[in-house]
Amino acid sequence: MNSYESGLFAEFMAKMYLRMHGFHIVKSRYITGRNTGRAEIDIIARRHNLMIFVEVKRRPNVDTAWAAITPKQSLRLRRAAEGFVAKTNWNGDARFDAILVCGLHVYWARGAL
Template sequence: MSPTNHRRGTQAEDRAAWWLRLKGYSILARRYRAGRGSGGGEIDIVARRGGVIAFVEVKARSDADLAALAITPAQTRRIARGAEIFLAEHPELNDLTYRFDAILMAPGRLPRHIADAWRLET
């Protein structure tokens, strides 16, 4: 990843965390990385509001629809693995409901928060 893309991604995550806080979420973790080198997962933001934990993927593109298309099945599997490890590390959260959200970012637009953006295949 180029330094410019990394900076753009970090700025998008900052804006997404701000947006979630405005919506009443507490940020539990940012840029969470689980199981380094072991195929563990990666989660941009872990947030909580009430009895719900949201594992959030942030995507920034020139258009929000392009950002949505950039969330791949491989990424959703990595995020799910990360969520599993995060919950194992925080057993006090195991009684809460969890879901996978997306926040789509595009220049000149407000963030688009999609709650329950995808579900795990069982």
């Protein structure tokens, strides 16, 4: 499995995990950015009055997965989320999460970014 396929697999696992926890997947691989610099949100999901913006990383262990989420990447995620909120007129709560996929284990860090 190449890195692209590995990333798709991790996103699939993350979406299934969120669905198991009552979330509806609103968007997957949401890309924004002509005016703000290109940014991608791996998963946007909603449960009741909460919208979450999720960065997904697949690595061999949790430490390397955390290290792969840079401050620059976190800032881009926030900017893309601001654009999505403005575009959709979302008035509910919002949160930035990370889902780390290590082997077949899924770690969900709520409010991590």
